[in-house]
Amino acid sequence: MKMLINVPETVVADALRGMAAAYPDLTVDVENRVIVRRDAPVAGQVALVSGGGSGHEPLHGGFVGPGMLSAACPGEVFTSPVPDQMARAAAAVDSGAGVLFVVKNYTGDVLNFDMAAELAEDEGIQVAKVLVNDDVAVTDSLYTAGRRGTGATLFVEKIAGAAAAEGQPLERVEAIGRQVNANSRSFGVALSACTTPAKGSPTFDLPDGELELGIGIHGEPGRERRPMMTSGEIADFAVNAILEDMPPRNPVLVLVNGMGATPLLELFGFNAEVQRVLAERGVAVARTLVGNYVTSLDMAGASVTLCQIDEELLRLWDAPVKTPALRWGM
Amino acid sequence: MLDANFFRRWMAATTASVDREAERLTELDSPIGDADHGTNLQRGFTAVMAALEKDAPDTPGAVLVLAGRQLISTVGGASGPLYGTLLRRTGKALGEAAEVGEEQLAAALRDGVEAVKKLGGAEAGDKTMVDALEPAVDALGDGFAAARAAAERGAGATTPLQARKGRASYLGERSIGHQDPGATSSALLIAGLEAAAEG
Numbered sequence: 001m002k003m004l005i006n007v008p009e010t011v012v013a014d015a016l017r018g019m020a021a022a023y024p025d026l027t028v029d030v031e032n033r034v035i036v037r038r039d040a041p042v043a044g045q046v047a048l049v050s051g052g053g054s055g056h057e058p059l060h061g062g063f064v065g066p067g068m069l070s071a072a073c074p075g076e077v078f079t080s081p082v083p084d085q086m087a088r089a090a091a092a093v094d095s096g097a098g099v100l101f102v103v104k105n106y107t108g109d110v111l112n113f114d115m116a117a118e119l120a121e122d123e124g125i126q127v128a129k130v131l132v133n134d135d136v137a138v139t140d141s142l143y144t145a146g147r148r149g150t151g152a153t154l155f156v157e158k159i160a161g162a163a164a165a166e167g168q169p170l171e172r173v174e175a176i177g178r179q180v181n182a183n184s185r186s187f188g189v190a191l192s193a194c195t196t197p198a199k200g201s202p203t204f205d206l207p208d209g210e211l212e213l214g215i216g217i218h219g220e221p222g223r224e225r226r227p228m229m230t231s232g233e234i235a236d237f238a239v240n241a242i243l244e245d246m247p248p249r250n251p252v253l254v255l256v257n258g259m260g261a262t263p264l265l266e267l268f269g270f271n272a273e274v275q276r277v278l279a280e281r282g283v284a285v286a287r288t289l290v291g292n293y294v295t296s297l298d299m300a301g302a303s304v305t306l307c308q309i310d311e312e313l314l315r316l317w318d319a320p321v322k323t324p325a326l327r328w329g330m
Numbered sequence: 331m332l333d334a335n336f337f338r339r340w341m342a343a344t345t346a347s348v349d350r351e352a353e354r355l356t357e358l359d360s361p362i363g364d365a366d367h368g369t370n371l372q373r374g375f376t377a378v379m380a381a382l383e384k385d386a387p388d389t390p391g392a393v394l395v396l397a398g399r400q401l402i403s404t405v406g407g408a409s410g411p412l413y414g415t416l417l418r419r420t421g422k423a424l425g426e427a428a429e430v431g432e433e434q435l436a437a438a439l440r441d442g443v444e445a446v447k448k449l450g451g452a453e454a455g456d457k458t459m460v461d462a463l464e465p466a467v468d469a470l471g472d473g474f475a476a477a478r479a480a481a482e483r484g485a486g487a488t489t490p491l492q493a494r495k496g497r498a499s500y501l502g503e504r505s506i507g508h509q510d511p512g513a514t515s516s517a518l519l520i521a522g523l524e525a526a527a528e529g
Contacts (some may be wrong), residue, residue, distance in 0.1 A: 008369075040478060053406075077371075079406040107496045108407035111449060115402065115411055138500050139379040145499050172478075199356060199365040216500055218364040 001195050001202075008197040012054045012074060019061060023324050024066055033081065034089045035061040036071045041095035046164040046173045047071070049089045050157060052109055053078040054215055055196070055297045059153060062325030068161035069102075069155075069323070077196050077297075078218045079110035084114030090125050098126035098170035100177060102157055104149030105133035106218075112113035115216040128170050132156055132179035134184045134305065137214025137223050148216045151255050151294050151305030152184035155317075158326065162319035176316070180307060185246045186295075187238040188303030190215040190259065194296050213237065215303075217296045231266070235273035238304045243281055248308060251284040253317060255305040262302055265287040267291065270302055286314055293325065331429040336526050337393040338382055343356035345375040347518045358511040362498040367409065374405035374413070390430050394421025408496055409512065412459065413447050413519075419445035443467055450495060451510040457491040457498060457505065459512035466520040474524040481520035482487040485513040 005011050013030055020028035027036045041047060051059045051073030060072035068312055070093035075081035090099045099120065103113045110131070117127045132149030160177035168176075190212040193202035206212060206225075211234075214223035229237070256271040259263075271290045278285055294303070307318065321330030332345030348355075359367035378397045386394050398418030402410050406419040420442035424430050430438075443463045452458040469480035486509065493505035496512075 052458050074369065075406045077366065079366055079370055080408070080410075082403050082410060084403045106408075107450065108410070111408055111411035112406065145495050145497075148500060196365050198369045199360065203360055216497075218497065223504075279368045 001198060003195070003199055003200075005104070005197055008200075011197045012076060015054065015057075016061075016074070019324075019327050025322070026324075029088075032088055033074055033085050034071060034092065035064050035074070036089065037065050037069075038266055039066075040070050040093040040140070042070070043095050044097060044167055045095060046097045046168070046170050047090070047093035047095065047099045048102060048157065048161050048164055048173075049073070049086060049093060049099055050153070051075065051081045051086060051089070052104055052106070053080060053218070056295050058292075058325030059294045060157070063079075063157050063323045065321070065323035066328065066330070067165050067321035067323070068157055069320060077198065080106065080112045082118055083112050083115035086113060087119035087123070089174075090116070090127065091123060092122040094125045098128065099130045100160060100164070100170065100173050101127060102153065102177065103129055103131050104158070105131050105146055106148060107145055109149075126170060126172040130156055130160065130181060132181050134181060134186045135216060136185050136187055136196055136241050137216075150188060150217050151186040151257050151303050152181055152307065154255060154289075154293050154326075155184055155253060155305065155307045156180045157321050158312055158321060159316045161321070162316035163321065180313065183309070183313075184305060184307040185242040186303050186305040187241045188215045188217070188259070188301065189234055189238065190299055190301040192261065192300040194260065194299035195296065209253060211301075214241075215296075215301065217294055231270045232273045233275070234302075235270060235277050235304075239277040239281070239306075242304065242306050243283070246306070246308070248281070248283045248306075250308040250310060251286040251314075252278070252289040253307040254278070254285055254308055255293065255303075256290045257294050257303045257305065258292040259299040259301040259303065260292060260296045261300040264291065267302060274304055287317060331431055332390060333429045334388050334390055334393050337390045339526035339529070340522045341375070341378055341382060341393065341397050344519050344522035345379050346350040346373055347521060347525075348375050350516065351515075351518060355511050355515055358509055358514055362493065362501055362505050362508045363511060364497060365409070366516065370405050370407055370409055371413070371515055374401045374410065377401075377404040380506060389424075389426055389428055391421045391424035391426060394418065394424065397421070403512065408450070409515075412450055412512075415449050416446050416463070432470070436467060440467050452495045455491060456495045457488045457493040457510045457513070458495050459510070459516040461485065461488045461491075461510065462513040462516035462520065466516075474527050478517070478521045480525045481517040485509060485517040487512045
C-alpha cells in the first residue's frame, strides 16, 4: 500500500506541522498535540474541547475556531488522546466560564476524558461533558458498551459551540449539546476497508462486489455484509434504519458524510437519493451538508446523520462559524 | 521477598515481550479492533522503561505507580487507562514497603484487577483483559508459572466468546472466533512475573 508519509511513527506530528503552516488562526502545539484557537481563552465564554484518534480529519482539529471548538486533542491514528493532552487543552482555553468536553462514545475516549476531567478539576477548572452516541447500527443493551459516536459529533460541536459563542453559561451549553445528541442518529456503510499507517494493509478484507452495512469510523467491520447495492438502495437502507430508530417529528439537519475515499461526485449523487427517501417519508429538510467531515482514513463509503431541530437549534446551526473545515457567516 | 529490582525486571521482561509480540497483538486487533494494540503498548512500555531509568524508584509500590502513570500518559485508547490503572492500583496497594512477599503481591494485584473491572465495567466472560488477569491472580498462590499458564489459558478461552465491552462489542456475533488482543497482552504481563523471578 502506497502512502504519502515519511514513517508511520511521525504521521500525526507531521500532519500537525502542516496544519500549523496552513492555518495561522490556530496555535498548534506539535509536541503536546493540542490545537487551540489563537485568541483563546475568550473572556466570558464557555470553552469547548474535543478530541479523539487521528485519521478522522477534518474532525476535530478542522473544527477549531470562533463559533465551534476552542481546542482539539488528536491522538495517535484511531487511538484516543491521553488525559494529559486534554487537561492541557482545558487549561489553555478556560476563561473561568468552564469547559465542555465533547466525547465520542468509544471506551478509550470515555476513559481518558474522565481522567482528564479529574485532572482539570484539580486545577480548579469547571468541567462538563457531552457524550455523543448516535450510531443506530449498534443495538444498545446492558451487555454492550452502547452506541458509537460518529457523525452527530459535528452537529454537537457546531451547535453547542454557537451557544458558547453567545456567552451562554456552562450548564446551558451542556444541555444544548445533550439535546443535539439525543436528537441525532447516524448510519454508515463501507465500500472498502481502510489502511492504518502502522499496519500498512487494509484492516479487514472486503471483496469487490460486497459492502459493509453499519460501520463505525475506525475501520472496524460493520454489522452485516451484503452484495453491493446501488446508491439509491443504500440510501433507502440507511435512512430507514435511522427513521426506524427515531420517528421524525421535526425538520432535520442532514449530514451526508464521506468516509475519506469517496469523491464528491458520488456523495452528491448519494445525497440526491437520501433527499428522495426523506421526501417519500414526509421528513422536512432544514439544512444539508455534504462532504468529508468525519472520515476513516482512506475508507470508501458514506454515512448519513439526521438531527431533528427546532427554531432555537436551527438559529444556532446558522450562527457564524470560522474554522478550517466549516465556515459561514463570517 | 521481592524488592524494587524484581519489579523493574518485571517491567523490563514485559517490555521485551511486548516488543517481540507487537506485530501479533496488532494482527489480533485487526479483525475485531482497529489494528493498533501492539503499537500502542510498545510505545507505552518504552516510556515506562525510560521513566524507570530516569527516576529509579526504590520500592516495589513506587515502581508500579510510576509505570502506571507512564502508561496512562502515553498509550491512549482504552489500553492506556486500563493498564495504567492496573499497575497504579497494584502499586498503591503495595504501599511503601521496601520488600513484599508473593502473597502480598497476589493481594495487591487482585486490587488492581478489581480497579480495572470497575473502570471498564467488564466482568469475566466479556472477552477482555479480565479473562486473562482474573484466573492468573487466582492461580498466583501456586507460583508464577501457574499464574502464567492460567493467564494463557484465559486468553485462549476468549476466542469463542462474543465481546460485550470495547470496540469489539460493536461487531456483535462477528467478534466470535478471534482471540482478544487485550487478554493476550495481559498474559504477556503475567508471564513477565515468571521471567523476573528467574532473574
